[in-house]
Each structure stands twice: as structure tokens, then as C-alpha cells.
Amino acid sequence: MNKKREYEDRELQAAFSSLRRLKAPERAVRRLSERLKREQQGHDRRKRSAVPLLRIRRQVLIAVFATLLIAVPLTFGVTKRFTAGKAPSRTYVVRFIYEDEKARSVHLVGDFNSWRSNEVVLERVGDSKLWSVELTLEEGLYKYGFLVNGTYIVSDPFSGLKVKDSQGNESSLMVLAGVQGNGGSL
Amino acid sequence: MKPSGAIIALIVVLAVPMLAAAGTAKKGEDALRAVEEVYAYGGSDEEGVRTLARTASAAIQSGVSAEEIEVFIREAARTHRSPKEVAAYIEIASTLHSEGVPPGLVFDAGLEGFARGVLETEMRRSIDALQSRLFFCRTIARRHTGRGKEVGSAGDMLIRALCYTMNMGLTEDEIAALGAAAENSGLDERAFFNVLRTSMELIGLGMDPGRVSALMVRAISNGVGVQEVVGLPAFVQAERENGFTDDDIYKGLLGKIDEAAAGGKHPSGDGNGIGTPGAGSAGRGGTSGGGTSAGGNPGGRK
Numbered sequence: 414m415n416k417k418r419e420y421e422d423r424e425l426q427a428a429f430s431s432l433r434r435l436k437a438p439e440r441a442v443r444r445l446s447e448r449l450k451r452e453q454q455g456h457d458r459r460k461r462s463a464v465p466l467l468r469i470r471r472q473v474l475i476a477v478f479a480t481l482l483i484a485v486p487l488t489f490g491v492t493k494r495f496t497a498g499k500a501p502s503r504t505y506v507v508r509f510i511y512e513d514e515k516a517r518s519v520h521l522v523g524d525f526n527s528w529r530s531n532e533v534v535l536e537r538v539g540d541s542k543l544w545s546v547e548l549t550l551e552e553g554l555y556k557y558g559f560l561v562n563g564t565y566i567v568s569d570p571f572s573g574l575k576v577k578d579s580q581g582n583e584s585s586l587m588v589l590a591g592v593q594g595n596g597g598s599l
Numbered sequence: 600m601k602p603s604g605a606i607i608a609l610i611v612v613l614a615v616p617m618l619a620a621a622g623t624a625k626k627g628e629d630a631l632r633a634v635e636e637v638y639a640y641g642g643s644d645e646e647g648v649r650t651l652a653r654t655a656s657a658a659i660q661s662g663v664s665a666e667e668i669e670v671f672i673r674e675a676a677r678t679h680r681s682p683k684e685v686a687a688y689i690e691i692a693s694t695l696h697s698e699g700v701p702p703g704l705v706f707d708a709g710l711e712g713f714a715r716g717v718l719e720t721e722m723r724r725s726i727d728a729l730q731s732r733l734f735f736c737r738t739i740a741r742r743h744t745g746r747g748k749e750v751g752s753a754g755d756m757l758i759r760a761l762c763y764t765m766n767m768g769l770t771e772d773e774i775a776a777l778g779a780a781a782e783n784s785g786l787d788e789r790a791f792f793n794v795l796r797t798s799m800e801l802i803g804l805g806m807d808p809g810r811v812s813a814l815m816v817r818a819i820s821n822g823v824g825v826q827e828v829v830g831l832p833a834f835v836q837a838e839r840e841n842g843f844t845d846d847d848i849y850k851g852l853l854g855k856i857d858e859a860a861a862g863g864k865h866p867s868g869d870g871n872g873i874g875t876p877g878a879g880s881a882g883r884g885g886t887s888g889g890g891t892s893a894g895g896n897p898g899g900r901k
Contacts, residue, residue: 480613524707527670528714554759556711566715573803576766578708579725582715586763588796590756 502552505589510571511535511559514542522566523557523584525550530560552591556584647682654686658693663702667692671706678713685709687723691730700737701755704762705729729762735771736761739778743788757788760795767799768808777812780819793825794818800832804839810849814856821860831855 511519521533525548535544544559556576558566568575569585577583655672659665668689675685688709692702708729712722740757765774777798781791794815801811818828831852838848 476610477613480610480617483614522714524710527674528707528710529674530714552756554756554763556707560714574767574799575803576763578711578717579728580715580717580721582717584711586799588760588799590792590796 503591504549504551506547506549507587507589508545508547509535509557509559509569511544511561512542512570513544513561516544516561518562519544520560520563521546521548521557522560523587524553524555525557530563535559550589552589555587555589557587558584644682647686651682651686651689654689654693658689658696661693661697663689663693663696667703667706671709674710674713678716680713681719684719684723688726691726695730695733698734698737699741700733701758703755704733704759732762732765733758735774736765739774740788742778742782743786743791754788757792757795760792760799764795764798764802767802769798769802769812770808773809773812776816777819780816784819784822786819790825793829797828797831801835804832804835806835806845806849814849814852817853818856818860821856823856823859827855827859 509521513519519535520530521535522528522530526532533546533548535546537543538545558568560566566582566584568583572585572587574586574588575583576586651672655668658668671689672685675682688705692705695702695705705726708726709722712725717725736758739761740754743754743757761774765771769777777794778791781794786794798811798815801814802808814831815828834855835848835852838851843851
């Protein structure tokens with residue numbers, strides 16, 4: 414069988430060699446070689462990127478996961494705690510004293526407690542006519558007064574700073590601030 | 600793009616909108632809480648409540664503190680103020696905030712008016728006047744805060760000090776003169792605040808506001824030290840107790856300022872600790888913090 418095949422191949426070759434060889438058109442050859450080149454390059458590229466692509470996908474997944482891990486708590490929970498607030502300021506301990514023998518109750522109202530009437534109660538000092546309370550307040554300027562018997566607000570008789578509103582109501586003014594600097598120009 | 604660059608870009612693309620959404624979500628939550636406060640108003644003025652809700656929400660979205668608005672609305676509801684009235688005040692506060700003026704003074708004035716039961720017509724007039732005054736004070740304060748549009752927490756105190764100094768009797772012209780002198784002398788906001796505080800204390804001691812203004816301008820222009828200036832009220836008090844008249848005291852003050860400017864004797868002359876904050880108030884008794892610098896013990900920093 415093999416001998417027969419070899420014989421047939423030899424005969425075929427002899428038959429082909431007698432045929433006239435035609436020259437292929439240049440353009441066709443060029444196009445064919447370019448196509449072959451492209452196919453070869455595409456094959457090479459696919460071969461090159463297969464392994465890094467897997468690596469990038471893993472890195473991307475890690476990056477996405479890390480981002481979600483940070484951003485989601487910030488979105489729904491931690492944001493409140495980390496919202497920028499006022500800068501910390503100095504605090505002062507202040508004692509308020511009101512003198513009234515006949516008063517039944519005395520409350521302190523002012524900017525520091527939104528003028529709420531039932532928050533800060535002055536206590537009578539023993540059997541005296543003095544009422545007193547101590548508060549810790551932040552640095553600032555505050556208007557305040559004493560609400561006597563739950564009915565009327567008076568300014569602090571011991572304070573020299575008084576401000577009036579357009580209706581003539583008088584409040585006391587308290588300035589809580591340190592003096593900066595030691596001598597020198599203002 | 601390199602793979603590492605792509606990863607960084609992806610993180611930025613994902614994280615930035617999420618964080619922006621977080622900020623917006625928080626503001627939305629704050630707005631919702633304020634609106635809930637509003638609907639706790641009750642009453643039959645539904646249109647008024649709707650107006651108030653819209654105004655409060657807009658104010659919060661523009662950056663006004665939701666906490667301040669909540670407190671304001673709660674107190675207004677407690678004292679049975681009309682929702683439309685409250686909405687008007689919040690709108691003023693919002694306008695001030697957008698112009699770089701801390702709106703706290705408007706809220707404080709409103710809360711005081713609620714507590715005192717001031718009529719709506721009077722309060723509206725008063726707060727409108729306060730708004731104009733605050734714009735003026737902001738203009739003066741901006742020269743010393745060095746920040747352009749925004750006024751920080753120290754600037755907030757400066758604006759309040761300007762406002763209250765005017766309330767105690769200084770005119771706009773006098774404040775402007777003080778401001779100009781301070782600016783020419785290069786005073787920062789804290790130093791200018793000290794000048795205003797001393798002015799208020801001197802007026803509180805009964806001195807004429809015009810004279811106080813002149814004194815302070817002289818002190819600033821002559822470069823008098825801060826300790827000398829804040830010691831002036833104690834000097835006035837001491838001279839009063841010695842029986843001197845206001846004219847004598849005024850002349851004495853001018854002399855002391857000139858002396859201090861020339862680097863002469865300490866203005867107090869008696870070495871009783873003038874210049875120590877609150878030393879002048881110790882003799883008054885009563886409220887140790889009232890009306891002057893803190894006479895109480897500083898509680899230290901938080």
C-alpha cells in the first residue's frame with residue numbers, strides 16, 4: 414500500500430512539474446501576507462494578555478471591595494460623628510447671683526440656654542435673700558437675665574453691661590473671653 | 600492606561616460620589632428632622648406650617664445649622680408663635696448666612712423675643728433692624744478676619760461685640776472710625792475685640808459713648824498695649840470711688856493713654872494688678888462673670 418502511495422506521489426509531482434508556473438499578482442501576495450501577519454499578531458496578543466488580565470481583575474476586585482468597605486459606613490453611619498463641628502474653645506466657670514428676698518423662684522435665661530425658662534434654676538443661699546447658680550460656659554458673648562416667679566425677666570443688678578432691645582427690655586451682657594498677648598501693641 | 604492607574608481611577612470614581620452622597624444624605628436627614636419638628640407645631644395654619652417646612656429645609660440645605668433651626672422652631676411652637684412669622688426669621692438667618700454673617704444673633708434675638716412674649720410686629724421690626732446692623736458689622740469685621748467672605752468663630756464674636764457696642768450707644772460713624780483706626784494700626788480680630796470689650800465696659804461704667812470712642816481711637820492710633828487698654832475700666836472705677844468727676848476721669852484717661860503710648864508709668868499707677876482679666880470686676884461682687892471678662896475660674900480647654 415505504501416509503495417502505491419509513493420508511486421502516486423511521484424507521478425503527481427511529475428505531472429505538476431510539467432505545468433506552467435504562473436506568477437501570483439503582487440497585490441494579492443501583499444494582501445495575503447498582511448492578513449497572515451495580522452492573524453499572527455492577534456494570536457500573540459491574546460496569548461500575552463491572558464495571564465495579566467486575570468491579575469488585573471483580582472486587583473480591581475480588591476480595590477472595589479476596599480472602597481465599599483470604607484465608603485458604605487461613611488455614608489450611613491460614621492458621617493455624623495466625623496462631621497466637622499465648632500473648633501474647641503475655652504470654657505469658664507461662672508457664678509450667677511440674684512438678690513431678692515420676696516421671690517418664690519428664680520431661673521436663669523439667656524443665649525446659652527436658648528432663653529428656656531425651666532432649665533437653669535437658682536437655689537436660695539441658706540435663709541438669705543440671695544439666689545445662686547454656677548454654670549460652665551464656652552467662650553463668647555451672652556445676653557442673659559433672671560426670670561423671677563416665672564413671670565418677668567430682669568437684668569442682672571450686679572452687672573454693668575446692659576443692652577436694650579427696641580421695646581426697651583433690658584438684658585445683661587456677659588463677655589467670656591481671655592485677653593491675648595502680653596503688652597505690646599494691640 | 601497601566602493597570603495600577605486604572606485601579607486608582609476606579610477608586611476615585613467610586614469613592615467620590617459616595618462621599619458626596621453621604622454629605623447630601625446627612626443634610627437631607629437634618630432637613631427631615633427639622634421638618635418633623637415643624638409638623639409637631641400642630642394648629643390649624645397648614646399653609647403656614649408648609650411655608651415654614653420649606654423655608655427650614657432650604658435654610659438647612661444652604662448650610663444653616665439644623666440644630667439651631669430645630670431649637671428655634673421648638674421654642675417658637677412652645678410659645679405659640681405663628682409659623683409664617685418663624686419662617687420669616689429663618690429666611691433672614693439664611694440670607695445672613697449666605698452673605699457670610701453668622702446667623703446666631705438673629706436666632707438669639709428671636710428666642711429672647713419669644714421668651715419675653717414680644718408682639719410679632721415689634722419683633723419683625725426689631726429683627727429687620729438687626730439684620731441691617733449685622734451687615735454693617737460684617738463689613739467692619741471683615742477687615743480684621745482676613746478671610747474674605749467667611750467669618751470664623753472668632754469673627755462671630757467680633758461681629759457680636761460690634762453689634763452690642765452699637766446697642767450700647769456707639770453710632771455707625773464712631774464704629775467706622777474705630778474700625779479704620781484698628782485697620783490702620785494692623786490690629787487682628789482678637790485685638791479689635793479687646794478694644795470693643797473695653798469700650799462696652801467703659802460705657803457700662805457710665806462714660807459717654809462718644810468719649811469712649813475717642814479714647815479708644817487715640818489708644819489704638821498711639822499703639823497702646825492690650826494690657827493697658829483692658830485695665831482702663833478698673834482705673835475708671837477706682838477714680839470714681841475716689842470721688843473724681845467724669846470730666847476729671849476723662850482727662851485722666853487721656854493722660855494715661857498718652858503715658859502708656861510713650862512707654863511711661865503703668866496706667867494704674869498703683870500696681871493693683873490692672874490688666875489681669877476680671878480683676879476689675881472682683882470688687883463688684885455678685886455675678887463674677889457678669890458684664891466683664893470672666894471673673895470666674897477659667898475651666899481650661901476642652
